[in-house]
Amino acid sequence: MSITATASQYVLNALAALIEGKKVFTAHDVKIAAREKAEEAKANEKIYHEDVRSTVHNEFLTGEFPADYNREEFLELKNGQVAICYYPDGKAATDHDMAADNQSGGYTNQPASSAPMTTPSAVVQSTAPKAKQGGCVKDGNGFICSKTSRGVVNIPDKIVKAVTPNGGTYDIKIEGGGIIYKAPDGKGRLRIASSKLGSGSKFRLEVVTNTITVTQV
Helix, strand or coil, rough: CCCCHHHHHHHHHHHHHHHHHHCCEHHHCCCCCCCHHHHCCCCCCCCEEEEEEHHHHHHHHHHCCCCCCCEEEEEEECCEEEEEEEEEEECHHCCCCCCCCCCCCCCCCCCCCCCCCCCCCCCCCCCCCCCCCCEEEECCCEEEEEECCCCCCCCCHHHHHHCEECEEEEEEEEEECCCCCCCCCCCCCCCEEEEHHHCCCCEEEECCCCCCEEEEE
């Protein structure tokens, strides 16, 4: 299956709306929202789940999601299936309506996919913070962030908002190195090439005296 440019735009628009609303969602939710918009516009576009899932996963893995979004690889659903779920800081994958652990049903969202999915024989739970590619997870007073496939590190909004810029740039202190002065990009996001931070792929970021400090993990 291949997706047309028009159908792809419906998918990206639906994804952007869910992210903007800080929703907990799966690729199925994105597909349903995209199809609804296409139908409203009377667009004769085929929007298949596999194409939507591929698009959503690619957007996440290439760092196009906001830094405060996380991914749960194996969310157990009430129908016995599993799904990949995306959720913002302050919420959890289990807040999804179809999550097996969601007993209250307090979070209103589109139903998760009922399509057959391969259930892993066992999922090992870890209490250690896990940083996704291109994303960040809370770690005490800071965040552990990993570089994207494009070799950049997205600095979390909570870190950025905790610092007062000097002349439009932010002070970033590298462990064992000097200070880098970095300005946000055209979309207002603060990013830095991982090559400037060292040879690792994961870094801990924290604000100390109005400076973003970076330590390799």
